[in-house]
Structure formats: structure tokens, C-alpha cells
Amino acid sequence: MSRQAPRGLLALSQMGSIALNTFREAVRSRVFYILLAFAVSLLVFSSAMGFLSIGNLQRVILDMGLSTISGFSALTAIFIGIGLIYTEIERKTIYNILSKPLARHHFLLGRYAGLLLVLAVNVALMVLVLSAVLVYFGGFTPQIFPAVGYIYLELMILTAVALFFSSVTSPVVSAICTVAFYLIGHTSSALAEILAPQIKAAWAKQLVTALYHVLPDLGILSINNLVVHEIAPAPGFAWRALLYTACTVTLLLLASALALRRRDLV
Amino acid sequence: MTVRTAIACLALVALLFAMHGLHGGLKSLYDTYPTEFRSYYVPSSAYMKVASLGQRNFLADLVFIWSIQFFDMYGPLVRDTYLFHTYDVITDLDPRFAEAYVFGNLFLSLDRRWDLVYALSDKGLAADPNAWIPAWDAGSYAFFYARDYAAAKRYFAIAHERNPSAMPVQKMMANALKYAGDYDLALEYWKGILRENEDSSAPHAQYFVIAATRNIHDLTIKVDLRTLQAAVGRYRAERGNYPPNLDSLAKTGYLSGIPADPAGKPYLYDSRTGQVTCQSAFKFKGKFAQW
Numbered sequence: 001m002s003r004q005a006p007r008g009l010l011a012l013s014q015m016g017s018i019a020l021n022t023f024r025e026a027v028r029s030r031v032f033y034i035l036l037a038f039a040v041s042l043l044v045f046s047s048a049m050g051f052l053s054i055g056n057l058q059r060v061i062l063d064m065g066l067s068t069i070s071g072f073s074a075l076t077a078i079f080i081g082i083g084l085i086y087t088e089i090e091r092k093t094i095y096n097i098l099s100k101p102l103a104r105h106h107f108l109l110g111r112y113a114g115l116l117l118v119l120a121v122n123v124a125l126m127v128l129v130l131s132a133v134l135v136y137f138g139g140f141t142p143q144i145f146p147a148v149g150y151i152y153l154e155l156m157i158l159t160a161v162a163l164f165f166s167s168v169t170s171p172v173v174s175a176i177c178t179v180a181f182y183l184i185g186h187t188s189s190a191l192a193e194i195l196a197p198q199i200k201a202a203w204a205k206q207l208v209t210a211l212y213h214v215l216p217d218l219g220i221l222s223i224n225n226l227v228v229h230e231i232a233p234a235p236g237f238a239w240r241a242l243l244y245t246a247c248t249v250t251l252l253l254l255a256s257a258l259a260l261r262r263r264d265l266v
Numbered sequence: 267m268t269v270r271t272a273i274a275c276l277a278l279v280a281l282l283f284a285m286h287g288l289h290g291g292l293k294s295l296y297d298t299y300p301t302e303f304r305s306y307y308v309p310s311s312a313y314m315k316v317a318s319l320g321q322r323n324f325l326a327d328l329v330f331i332w333s334i335q336f337f338d339m340y341g342p343l344v345r346d347t348y349l350f351h352t353y354d355v356i357t358d359l360d361p362r363f364a365e366a367y368v369f370g371n372l373f374l375s376l377d378r379r380w381d382l383v384y385a386l387s388d389k390g391l392a393a394d395p396n397a398w399i400p401a402w403d404a405g406s407y408a409f410f411y412a413r414d415y416a417a418a419k420r421y422f423a424i425a426h427e428r429n430p431s432a433m434p435v436q437k438m439m440a441n442a443l444k445y446a447g448d449y450d451l452a453l454e455y456w457k458g459i460l461r462e463n464e465d466s467s468a469p470h471a472q473y474f475v476i477a478a479t480r481n482i483h484d485l486t487i488k489v490d491l492r493t494l495q496a497a498v499g500r501y502r503a504e505r506g507n508y509p510p511n512l513d514s515l516a517k518t519g520y521l522s523g524i525p526a527d528p529a530g531k532p533y534l535y536d537s538r539t540g541q542v543t544c545q546s547a548f549k550f551k552g553k554f555a556q557w
Contacts, residue, residue: 186319219320
């Protein structure tokens with residue numbers, strides 16, 4: 001027991017170093033700044049969109065702002081996440097890292113934590129801009145913070161997906177697979193909500209419902225559509241969402257760790 | 267400058283001119299298309315929900331902005347159908363989009379499609395149990411434009427139930443009841459409006475007092491005339507002739523007493539025709555006094 005604690009601390013310190021390095025690497029990336037610049041421009045532009053509408057300027061800024069944060073942070077997670085492991089292998093820098101007394105799964109967790117840090121900074125900057133725009137136009141509501149919190153939970157899942165695909169395949173295939181996961185995650189609810197009620201055959205309805213339960217549902221974490229109507233999430237929503245995210249992320253990281261362990265990197 | 271660079275520059279300039287010319291040609295062809303076919307296609311709600319990738323409110327905002335910019339591009343023959351579809355999609359994406367109901371109803375009212383106005387309003391009322399504006403809007407269109415006083419009564423009753431303190435709603439409810447012929451209930455509403463406003467210092471309270479006083483005056487006459495006329499009718503049906511005077515209705519038990527009009531003058535009665543009339547003039551004149 002006495003030897004386990006320092007080892008744990010060492011692992012934490014190693015993961016911290018890798019996370020910090022990942023963060024530095026990401027913020028030097030042009031993709032990060034291009035996406036951030038687009039997002040900030042869209043957030044500012046949302047006020048112009050609001051003026052095209054009638055009587056709901058604040059609503060347009062809020063809806064467009066939250067959608068921008070959600071969409072662009074997802075793109076950042078995908079485009080930075082897909083290369084996290086593969087580029088290390090391709091550049092052969094991973095051999096240098098793994099030659100040190102560092103477990104592969106700790107390397108993986110470090111990369112994951114680093115990307116989450118990048119996304120936290122990215123989201124925080126966008127929230128700051130959105131809040132400033134909303135304060136200027138008199139539509140600020142503190143409910144944007146929980147909404148962004150739930151967006152971040154979705155990003156945690158998406159990052160884990162990108163990391164998993166990055167551990168098993170090339171960046172191009174990873175990008176396609178992660179984008180597909182994102183699209184499926186945001187459209188799968190239509191199976192239960194729209195398709196199933198239109199099917200008459202009981203077996204087909206059960207098949208569609210079963211498919212819905214198998215496929216990921218990222219939309220279930222979003223409260224963006226409630227914020228503008230000042231509707232609070234239902235009691236018990238927060239801990240269920242946290243647990244759902246934790247379970248999904250754990251599963252994906254375990255699969256990534258397994259995939260990385262099986263690779264011949266020595 | 268080498269010959270090759272000069273040729274490249276000339277080619278670039280030629281390309282720019284060609285692009286400009288082609289764009290002009292395309293634009294002139296584009297302008298010949300019928301305007302109503304340019305932009306009215308909005309996919310189904312189910313498709314839009316899926317295509318929104320979870321950002322339904324944002325997509326609803328975009329379709330709403332598009333619709334208010336281009337609603338007049340719809341041809342008059344198809345405008346109502348397509349506008350209803352557009353606002354149906356917007357309110358499917360965000361069922362609590364208050365402005366969509368307001369402007370959807372406004373645009374649909376241009377074609378006098380009251381059935382669609384009522385349908386959109388019903389949807390808004392079902393989507394939000396606290397919303398009263400869709401009922402207020404539908405009631406106003408029914409009352410002022412469609413002259414459908416039964417529908418106006420129904421919608422103002424919903425608006426009043428959801429927002430009991432709004433004085434304009436009470437006033438319109440009382441008016442709808444009056445025009446729908448429900449004089450007794452209309453009288454009760456106006457008496458309630460008078461009670462709430464006569465000692466009030468709220469803005470417009472004096473206006474409501476004046477409106478209530480005039481309506482109570484006219485409705486009292488209407489109610490009295492209707493009661494007296496009904497008693498005369500019953501008297502004749504049972505006895506075969508009109509009563510000799512109004513007092514005989516009280517004496518024979520058809521009425522408990524004979525009222526005077528609000529000015530204190532007795533109602534006039536013609537025993538040959540059985541008609542009861544009022545000496546005092548109605549406060550409301552003109553076309554709208556013919557209720």
C-alpha cells in the first residue's frame with residue numbers, strides 16, 4: 001500500500017505532463033484558431049441575424065449562439081481528436097514516450113485530458129463572447145451556463161470517440177467515423193420520435209425501437225432548446241446526464257486502451 | 267514582364283470578363299422565373315427535425331426569418347397553403363415560438379383563411395398551457411375581421427381563463443358575448459369590469475369605466491326587452507291574446523315585476539302588436555349598434 005500511492009501520484013503527474021503537452025500542441029494548431037475565429041464571427045454575426053427577425057433579437061442571438069458553441073466545439077473536438085494518437089504513431093514520437101516507464105493507458109488518458117482542457121478553453125472563450133453579445137443586447141440569462149455544461153458533456157463523449165478511432169485507424173477514416181457518430185448521435189432520436197409512430201407492423205416498430213436503443217443518442221444531453229423558454233431541466237436530469245456521459249466515456253476509453261495495447265509499438 | 271506573364275495576365279482578365287458576362291446572362295434568365303416558385307418549398311417537419319441535428323430552435327429561427335423576409339413572394343393562389351405549412355413546420359420545430367404564432371396568424375389573415383388562423387392558434391394554445399396571446403389573436407381576428415362571434419367568444423374565454431387580470435381581454439370577452447347574443451353573461455362581465463375600475467387609479471381605468479357604463483346601459487335594455495318580450499309571447503301562447511298592458515304580466519305571474527329602463531323611464535308597450543320598446547336611446551350608435 002505504501003508503494004502504490006507514489007506510483008499513483010507518478011502516473012497522475014505523467015498524465016498531467018502529457019495533457020499539458022497536448023494542450024500546448026493543440027493551441028499551436030491552426031485548426032484551433034480557424035474554428036475559433038469562425039465561431040466568434042458567427043456569435044457576433046448572430047446579432048445581425050436577430051435584426052432580420054421581428055421582435056425576437058435576443059432569442060435569435062441565444063439560439064444561434066448556443067448552436068454555434070455546440071457545432072464549432074464539436075468540430076474542434078473532431079479535428080484535433082482524430083490525430084491525437086495516430087500522428088504520434090506516424091511521427092514515431094510515441095516510441096520515445098512509451099520507452100519511458102509510462103503505461104499506454106496513462107498516455108491515452110493524458111491525451112484525452114489534454115484535449116478536454118483545450119475544449120474547456122475553447123468553450124469558455126465562446127461563452128465569454130456570447131455573454132458579451134447578450135449583455136450588450138439585453139438578453140443575457142444565466143441559464144446559458146448549464147446549457148454549455150451539457151454541451152461539454154457531449155464534447156467529452158465525442159472526444160472519447162475521436163480518440164478511439166484515432167487509436168485504431170488513420171485520421172481521414174477517424175474523421176469520417178467520428179462525424180458519422182456525431183450525425184447518428186443527433187439524428188437517432190428521430191427513429192423513436194418520428195419513424196416508429198409511422199410504422200404499422202409491430203415487429204418493424206420493435207426493430208426500429210431496438211435500433212434506437214443501440215445507437216448513440218447525443219441529443220438527449222442537450223438543453224439548448226429549453227434555455228430560450230427559461231424552462232429548467234427536469235429534476236434528476238443532471239446526475240443522469242453525468243452518469244450517462246461517464247459510462248459512455250469509460251466504455252470508449254477502455255476500448256481505446258485495449259486497441260492501443262494490441263498495437264505493436266515496441 | 268515576360269511574354270508568358272503578359273499572356274497569363276490577359277487570360278486572367280479575359281476569364282474575369284467571361285465570368286462577369288456569364289453571371290449577367292444567368293441573372294437575366296433567373297429573373298424570368300416565376301417568383302412564387304423560387305423559394306416556397308419548405309421540407310416536412312419530420313425532415314427538418316432530423317436535419318436540425320438537435321438545434322431545432324435555431325432552425326426554427328432561420329425558417330422564421332426567411333418566412334418574414336419572403337412571405338410576399340408566394341403567389342396569391344398558393345400563399346395561404348404554403349404559409350400555413352411554413353408556420354406549421356416552424357412551430358413543430360419549436361412549439362413555444364410565440365412570435366411564429368403571431369406573425370403566422372397575421373400573414374394567414376391577409377388571405378382571410380380564418381380556419382388556418384384558428385388551427386395555428388389552437389396549436390399554440392395546446393403547446394403552452396400558459397400562453398394566452400394565440401387565443402387573444404384568434405379572438406381578435408374572429409371578432410374584428412371574420413365577424414365570427416362564436417369563435418371570438420371561445421378564444422376570448424380561453425385568453426381570459428389564462429390571464430384573468432388583463433382588462434382588455436375581459437373587455438373583448440364582454441364584447442364577444444354581446445355580439446354573440448349572450449346578453450345576460452355580457453352584462454355580468456361589464457358589471458365586473460365596472461367594479462374593478464371605478465375606484466382604480468390604473469392607467470386607462472377611466473376608459474374602462476366609460477365603456478362599461480355605456481355597455482351596461484344598453485345591455486340592461488336588451489335584457490329587459492328580451493325578458494318582457496318573452497313573457498308577452500308566453501302570455502299570448504297560453505291565453506290566445508296579447509296582455510292589455512305590461513303590469514298585467516306581473517299580476518298574472520308571468521314576471522315578478524316590471525322593470526324600468528336605466529334612465530328610469532317605463533318601457534313602452536303596444537297591445538295590438540305585442541311589441542315592447544324603449545323610450546331611451548342606445549348609447550352605441552351606427553353600424554356596430556345593430557347587435
